[in-house]
Amino acid sequence: MELMDRMRLIISNISLNTIVDIGIVYYVLYRGYILIRDMRAKQLVKGIVLLVALIPISSIFDLFMVEFILSNTFQVGLIALVIVFQPEIRKALEYLGRTSFTLSNVEKTNETSRVIIKEIISATTSLSRQKIGALIVFEKQIGLNDIIESGTIINANISSGLLINIFIPNTPLHDGAVIIKDYIIKAAGCFLPLTENNLLSKDIGTRHRAAIGMTERSDSIALIVSEETGYISYAVEGRLYRNIQNEEIETLLSGIYIENEKINIIDKWRNRNEDKKR
Numbered sequence: 001m002e003l004m005d006r007m008r009l010i011i012s013n014i015s016l017n018t019i020v021d022i023g024i025v026y027y028v029l030y031r032g033y034i035l036i037r038d039m040r041a042k043q044l045v046k047g048i049v050l051l052v053a054l055i056p057i058s059s060i061f062d063l064f065m066v067e068f069i070l071s072n073t074f075q076v077g078l079i080a081l082v083i084v085f086q087p088e089i090r091k092a093l094e095y096l097g098r099t100s101f102t103l104s105n106v107e108k109t110n111e112t113s114r115v116i117i118k119e120i121i122s123a124t125t126s127l128s129r130q131k132i133g134a135l136i137v138f139e140k141q142i143g144l145n146d147i148i149e150s151g152t153i154i155n156a157n158i159s160s161g162l163l164i165n166i167f168i169p170n171t172p173l174h175d176g177a178v179i180i181k182d183y184i185i186k187a188a189g190c191f192l193p194l195t196e197n198n199l200l201s202k203d204i205g206t207r208h209r210a211a212i213g214m215t216e217r218s219d220s221i222a223l224i225v226s227e228e229t230g231y232i233s234y235a236v237e238g239r240l241y242r243n244i245q246n247e248e249i250e251t252l253l254s255g256i257y258i259e260n261e262k263i264n265i266i267d268k269w270r271n272r273n274e275d276k277k278r
Helices: 002-013 016-037 042-060 064-084 086-098 110-130 160-167 206-217 246-257 265-277
Strands: 134-139 152-157 177-181 184-190 221-225 232-236 239-241
Touching (some): 110 134, 232 246
Antiparallel strands (some): 221 232, 232 239
């Protein structure tokens, strides 16, 4: 009863101003999280949060040297952070100005995911058959906004016809990468960083090197169609897996889109190779 009385007292003291106050703080924090999540600077922000958390910890355990270094670093570091994050701060203000409360026009269900997977497989199979080069990058947790901004913004629902048309030779967008986020083609004709791995085979072309480079710098997954051989490959965590079949493409995409089928793609590929050796 005492607990119920306390809850009634708390509820009775909540005013409209308090609700509005909490709502505004929640909205700002939520939008801030969304913004940071969609930026590759997210990992840097995590590091800064960890260092901030170390200050009270060092004080509690009397780690005077650590506390002194961190405290003095942050006094100068705040100014440095404003300079380092100047582009992100500007984007944050622009983002808040153009943000709307509308939801995605595509409901995220496993049924919808399977339709999307079929569309992507249909597109890659057709491109492979015609030996038309293609590079499709799937954004995951680490945002690729800087890469998206290097190309042409599309923001269209995924369809095999659209993907095929983008990569048709001699069209304006065919030579870059397509970036897909969830169920949306965000942009096409995007420029990707090339890998700096000098140990790769000399027969690996620029498109495949760009796919490897992109997955070295983020947790994205890249799907590649070779224009020389028509082979379909994919890159993940800086590794390239070549000449995969439709069943493996479906497994790959299921790991991206379908909740109850999310798997460790690298482990599955290793198991497949071990089975072949036996």
